[in-house]
Amino acid sequence: MTKPLLYLVAGARPNFMKIAPIVRALRAHGGLDYKIIHTGQHYDHDMNEVFFKELGIPAPDLFMAAGGGSHAQQTGKIMLAFEELCQAQRPAAVLVVGDVNSTLACSIVAKKLVIPVAHVEAGLRSGDLAMPEEINRLVTDSISDWFFVTEPSGVDHLRREGKAEAAIHYVGHVMVDNVLYQAEQLAQQGGAGLDPAGFKAAHAGQRYGVLTLHRPSNVDDAATMTRIATGLRQIAAQLPLIFPVHPRTRANLERFGIDLGPNVTLVGPQGYMAFLHLWKDAAVVLTDSGGLQEETTALGVPCVTIRENTERPVTVEEGSNVLVGTDPERMVEQVQHILRGEGKQGRRPQLWDGHAAERIVAVLAEQLA
Template structure:
């Protein structure tokens, strides 16, 4: 059997978390050889040896060392460095994940070198092209030869954009695999105890999107609402560096930090953060991943955005889009027990990586999936998932 050479591309901590389950599903398989590529797009102090040890990952095989910069500079530098890497050791398949600049950059390089590209988390759309991530998603999905989607809405987006159905396979949500990979560590973490939150109802807050934190008016409104919410329910708020900078610049930091029943803390790594989320009564966020994790865990989620690229967390899950003014009424609904319980979407089960591995073998080596791997949904074979049956 032919041995495929597969590059797994990651740019920062969240990418490595998505890549890790797939690495483990493919590592030491007789039919493939992996190269773990770190583009270095983001410096992350949490990218320590302990982080890789928690994910059971080796150090990256290749570090492109791109560093920070504007969107154009990062994308260009990743393209230059990755093209050189492919010229030196050409892979048979390039797997990109998510929606960062490195994702679209490596997809562009691979396509121009006629190397097949697969996109994990394909088809997500917010409908807001002011978000750089949305542009990256659109371009990557246009270029990709294989599109692995997490949910039926992602299939529908790709169909509406004219992507041939034979390119699409719904495999489920890779971040649920990541959570299950780390679950033992998460359950054992003592973050709730350290913060005095064990056996107490509380909410977790995260904010970092420009629309919420880069201007004084929306950030002030959110701070005022959070302080009012804390009267009803203790809040813990790991503050993103960007958010803290703006809180200080707008004269809001001391007001927030001194509010009763509201703990402002430093950013947390994934294990400690998820240990807080798992014990929370609800979450208040503008993040994408937390919408998915709370739906999986059945925890109410208030998302401070006007759109989401993960609508299944609303239609099937526990997530709702809210404005600052709607936070308190939503809290009343949750405390009264009137919040929708939701359900886990199909294929959000911790086995996405195995389905991806089976789809690679099917597509590139002609090996049919085993029974246990056959729960993936090839869209060409099930066009009803596209809503046009």
């Protein structure tokens, strides 16, 4: 008897962290066939066999090479390529994750072809329609058939938007599944060869912080970036920081003439395990990343988020995350609280237990049987 075929769509490196636990759960379950579809939204030369071996999954079955361009160009190229793929071998369902352009594009194509859509990380809302990711979330959820939700706010949003109760599944978070899996792998393997610029070795026995910044609202505006840099220089005077710099962020630092000072070590983008090796032992993580807010909460690492809002409020309500906006004084104040041992004591939210993917696969196997 032929098993139902599930297309697992990923377009950017973080998407693979989210589908990896689902692939492992599908293998263990055995009731569904699957193919990993890489849209090529972000092509990363570092995505080689070692990367997928780290994740415990095979390399993608199909690579669509959609490439860059504007949001409209990229979305259109992905839609054309994915439509051709679905017509050549029609899947029983399409699973999309997160909120990138590939998520939106493949959801629309599947729905137009009357193929059911499962959205993992459904229901998240920042309320900020200036964020492209927010548009992608809203549109994807408006046409999905099954909603796999990471936190209570997602359930509330979907109910308010009129989604059928039977279609909403609060399952926990596959990103947490993955970080727990990777942390265990790291503990077994050790950190040999994973210390960028020898930073951890140079600061052995000392506290340090990790910084990431990539959101256009933070790094593309000279005044905002200058304001953030003011806070970072003050923090670095007390706590050495390491900053894996996104290429666009690095270019803007140079273009705006911003110097973060001698206590901020700039390194290139890091592989998943190398970056985990860095931040898991940090005194604090400063970031504007959505995923890192969740991962730090999962491992109990203090997180200071340089944004005015978050689509992941459970990381603030229950986890180790604090929002400070782009105000240098608030940034410095929160880090000082943490360094004095006065920071908030977060906890891991309900169902963030490493088994979200198993719950997702169980639901899909039942629905597609």
